Amino acid sequence: MKETYILAIESSCDETSIAIIKNGHKEISNIVLSQMDTHSNYGGVVPEIASRMHIENITIVLEQALRDANLTMEDIDAIAVTYGPGLVGSLLIGLQAAKTLAYVYNKPLVPVHHIAGHIYANNLEKSMEFPLIALVISGGHTELVYMKEDYSFEVIGSTLDDAVGEAYDKVARVMNLSYPGGPKVDKLAHEGTDTYDLPLPLDDDSYNFSFSGIKSAVINLRHNEEQRGNELNLPNLATSFQNRVVEILTKKTMKALKEYKVKNLIIAGGVSANKGIRERFSELCLEENINLTIPKLEYCTDNAAMIGAAGYYAYKLGRRADLDLNVKATDKLN
Ligand code: KG4
Numbered sequence: 001m002k003e004t005y006i007l008a009i010e011s012s013c014d015e016t017s018i019a020i021i022k023n024g025h026k027e028i029s030n031i032v033l034s035q036m037d038t039h040s041n042y043g044g045v046v047p048e049i050a051s052r053m054h055i056e057n058i059t060i061v062l063e064q065a066l067r068d069a070n071l072t073m074e075d076i077d078a079i080a081v082t083y084g085p086g087l088v089g090s091l092l093i094g095l096q097a098a099k100t101l102a103y104v105y106n107k108p109l110v111p112v113h114h115i116a117g118h119i120y121a122n123n124l125e126k127s128m129e130f131p132l133i134a135l136v137i138s139g140g141h142t143e144l145v146y147m148k149e150d151y152s153f154e155v156i157g158s159t160l161d162d163a164v165g166e167a168y169d170k171v172a173r174v175m176n177l178s179y180p181g182g183p184k185v186d187k188l189a190h191e192g193t194d195t196y197d198l199p200l201p202l203d204d205d206s207y208n209f210s211f212s213g214i215k216s217a218v219i220n221l222r223h224n225e226e227q228r229g230n231e232l233n234l235p236n237l238a239t240s241f242q243n244r245v246v247e248i249l250t251k252k253t254m255k256a257l258k259e260y261k262v263k264n265l266i267i268a269g270g271v272s273a274n275k276g277i278r279e280r281f282s283e284l285c286l287e288e289n290i291n292l293t294i295p296k297l298e299y300c301t302d303n304a305a306m307i308g309a310a311g312y313y314a315y316k317l318g319r320r321a322d323l324d325l326n327v328k329a330t331d332k333l334n
């Protein structure tokens with residue numbers, strides 16, 4: 001059988017990344033240039049700086065990805081690219097590069113939804129088994145997705161306001177921790193005790209999530225303690241916050257697995273790096289006999305390898321875009 005090589009481009013936020021993936025599984029190269037250090041000076045991603053840095057970096061990343069793979073553009077079967085959702089100015093740079101390559105080398109252009117990429121990060125080390133439930137948790141997304149088979153996405157729940165990662169980063173800010181605060185809160189959460197009475201976010205029968213309430217509760221707590229002249233106990237606050245988040249994520253996800261009679265769970269997105277979330281899901285899945293997959297850490301955060309893995313299936317399904325493809329800041333997972 002002839003091998004299929006996908007060259008994939010991801011630039012939806014603050015990582016410029018290009019990968020070459022063989023047959024939807026095997027990483028041949030995956031270059032990720034993160035702008036995190038620059039943005040952390042500002043306490044969050046600055047869109048204008050992000051798009052300017054993508055322009056500066058994209059050609060360097062492309063050359064490196066081809067060099068690492070020891071391939072030329074002639075060896076590539078298709079160009080997969082994240083067209084959305086994400087920051088418009090950032091997405092445009094990756095899309096323009098993809099269109100240029102598709103035009104110059106006469107290759108098919110395959111549009112990939114960023115969340116499909118996060119899900120397919122789980123296909124890079126072993127094949128995903130269907131049907132499955134995917135919990136996608138990142139700085140921009142919180143979604144529960146039912147997949148009956150490859151590339152069929154039914155979003156059964158999502159966040160009504162902040163994404164999980166966003167809530168982590170905002171709570172971290174209240175705790176005077178630098179951006180991105182998620183990993184720092186996670187680390188502190190392992191050093192404290194659950195002493196703060198924070199609300200369980202959107203504890204209802206739906207599969208939707210809401211994290212703005214618990215975020216506001218943390219902000220109010222800090223103001224109240226400041227007025228009383230008290231110091232916050234940061235490890236205890238991190239533990240209390242993380243416990244509530246883990247509880248609601250596990251509660252709704254385990255319920256979805258039961259209701260949809262599914263035995264495979266995958267967790268994807270930057271927040272799946274969270275130790276507390278990994279530990280609790282591992283325990284529950286062992287108890288309930290669920291086959292749990294979480295990508296290795298480098299595939300959890302934004303990268304083009306995951307776009308190449310998703311892009312392979314989109315390519316096989318005949319999904320193509322013309323050169324008039326535009327970016328989308330928001331778009332339904334499809
Ligand atoms: O998937 P990702 O790289 O970018 C988006 O597509 O949003 O996710 C980044 C998010 C940030 O909000 C970051 O704070 C969060 O993932 N994150 C974590 C952890 N590691 C990364 N949040 C909680 N615990 C972690 N260990």
Ligand code: ZN
Nearest residue numbers: 118138270302
């Ligand atoms: Zn992402």
